[in-house]
Amino acid sequence: MTTQDQSPIILWFRQDLRLADNPALNHAHASGRPIVPVYILDQGHAVRPIGGASLWWLDKSLRALSGAIAERGGRLILRRGDSEAELRRLIEETGATCVLMNRLFEPDAWARDADIAHSLQADDVEVKGFNGALLARPGSVVNGTGGPYKVFTPFMKALRAQAEPPPHTTGPRTFEKPSNLDSDAIDDWGLHPTKPDWSKGFLGEPGEAGATVALGRFASGALKSYAMDRDRPDREGTSRLSPHLHYGEISPWQVWRAVHDAASAGKVQAAQAEKLTSELIWRDFSAHLLHHFPTLPDTAFRPEYDAMEWRTDRAGFNAWKKGQTGYPIVDAGMRELWTTGIMHNRVRMIVASFLIKHLLIDWRKGEAWFWDTLVDADLGQNSQNWQWVAGSGADASPWFRIFNPVTQGEKFDPDGKYVKRWAPELANVPAKFVHAPWAAPAEVLRDAGVTLGKTYPRPLVDHAEARARALAALKAIKPSGEAFPDD
Template sequence: MTTIVWFRQDLRLTDNPALSEAFADGPVLPLYILETPEQAGETHPMTGASRWWLHHSLKALRRDLGCLIIMEGPAEAALARAVEQSGARAIHWNRCYEPHAIARDKRLKAKFSAEGLSVRSFNASLLHEPWELETKTGGPFKVYSPFWRAAQLRPVPAPLPRPGGELVLPDGLGRPLDEFALTPSRPDWAAGWRDLWQPGEAGAVERLAAFLDENLKGYGELRNRPDLPNVSRLSPHLRFGEISPRQILAATRLHTDLHPEQAKDGDKFLSEIGWREFAYHLLYHFPDLPAKNWKPTFDAYPWRESAEDLAAWQKGMTGYPMVDAGMRELWATGYMHNRVRMLVASFLIKHLRIDWRHGEAWFRDTLLDADLANNSASWQWVAGSGADAAPYFRIFAPVGQGQKFDPDGVYVRRWCPELARLPNEVLHAPFEAPDRMLKAAGVVLGKTYPRPIVDHAAARAAAMAGYEAVKIAGGNAAE
């Protein structure tokens, strides 16, 4: 029996249950469907940077499989055509958890099942399904720590081996990948990314192995240092399903069994996988997470509208070097160190008092690992409006963060080269440097590097005043 395997966010062969089960039943037609946001019903679609990665990930999957049929949406019409031309009697896919995907998949499963096809879906993206974990009183978790403790008590299946079998390729079905124009051309702002990244399953496996062998040691502390290599950089690979959380869990546990002195570092690394699981848990149970404040009282926050300040933040021209370095790293590489992500998010929300949804949209456009669940949950966490959120009074000081986590200025000098000649003691606050130091370093504030667009102390006071409106709204809601 021929089975259509509809690839989505699972662009790999190993530990791919939909593919393994399909090959066990007979020939497989491997299919990827490109839908427009309107066709898919998406309100938060994949954009710029993610589309670049998708192109190269599909190219790698096609190479690994030997072939891959790529069709245009809508998914219902594409699947119907594939069924008709192949004579397939079954459709398999691995589950997606975005609200629009859940609604679409339910509709498609009902339609094709009613037509006599076997339609099966599987978990390939998470350690546990979002509905499998509940609090002791029932209902979803709303705090990360008890969620992750509960998740660790549940067994996780071992990763599936890479399957193989016969492929079915009907004539005239699908179009060449290059015709879909997923990569930029005029201008090609991603020109240097091929030297930085290796999209695809092989790249994901190599990245994980290199991280465990070279950079896991000391991860618990050093992961906060953007000037050091102690991060996995697996997030884009996870985003597109080129590697599964089960594979990461199994490989990390094997490594720490062999190197027990790194067990705590391994646990800390896996807790980051746990945060991803928690984000999906939240998105599944609270589908408005990407668009609405999880805590409704935050609707009372008095956001500012400033296109000028938003643009300065986006371009890395705020006058705070650690913030600017992060935003420039993002633009140049499609990635930003996680510690710096928290800082730049805090700066946008709490220094500039610009709605977190503007930041979520910018990250979704520029991050290679833009993941609706992670992105939304993390922005709301920083804002204080989300589940298990950071306390509203926690406002990162950009200068202090730079001095603490980039003490030698390696990160800032890399991404803000106009400041490279400043000594460490003033590098993270050039606006406080004596004129002689600025002159010796060739820095002219307001010309070669911007003055701060906001004063830290004044911004903190304004943010706290804004949060008073939230507290008042919360009190009124309690009444």
């Protein structure tokens, strides 16, 4: 690409739906050449198509990006179909000699992008990719032997040691509007659910502006007690930034700068900013693991766990999905997920542990359900976190750490505020019994209007029996070096 070349640049948007702090856009703008922004919906060629809830978010995010580009005089071109075919069509229509993108690091997308780049470069079209999604590009944070880290803490230390936030950029003030280019109407894509519209209770404001508002609200509010309150589903203690980060409406470096600026200004304690930063790095760790170990979504990272004999329990799985397990904290979480498209992080661990260890249902089934129902569904995060709970992942929680849903509820939702919001049939049960209504005296349940087995289900399993069954199943595969609580 020379300074004399004034042919257009195709800017290929994917999971970087923002104008600020966008490396590919910055590079295109610096060239001084016309920019043709495009988003291609390539569901038919995706190894794992985007889930229903995430499509809802994508719909709103694309509308927001299109509006932001239009405000600056440009036009976002929407195409649907094979990515390379649509790029080639745009190249022919515009005379573009360069395609710029922010890379996707999931293995299948990484390989597809490389194939497209090689194919276009063979026809004298320049293709460049940038890192607009992660704090560090996979392969740039390696251990002493040059390989990927498999344990989080040393990965975190290594990334922190080399972390250097890039300068903030706002993107071009104006775009040149492409003329005579076909663009799909986003309404025709049908990303928003209809007949029925199950998204009416979904939360969040998709788009770059919404992400900026969410970050500002968090930095001036919940960040002050983040390390303590992030585990409390009864409080507004989390950042709510994960869907914005997943679709690249905001960059992780923007979040990093905002929380550290708040700490530097004395608005929050440094420990709170550091805790949020560690969560950003865990996000990177998951993405790096998936990039280096592409079978992470399908097979156990620790291969001995693939010998696990999972139960086939359709009734139990359906009860879990519907929030009808009889364990209030589990049911509240699953109902929150179905209603809003999100679930509190602590509760995600509790419901995952219940499915895997109380019901002995394959973690992959739970991961697939989350993929379809979470607006922030992310392949690296989903796979890594489910395997962490299962005990089969890198740097995972021990298998014998089996969350007791009653004590977890009592500890993190002590007054039952969260449970009563999402399981309103328990609204009048005293806090003492709300996490174990079966333990309440008959008169307490009667006064609360609760009839177990009718207005609220009885527990699917007994915790002690389920725990013993799970530990027995683990001992059958006996991972080498694994300690057991009764050894």
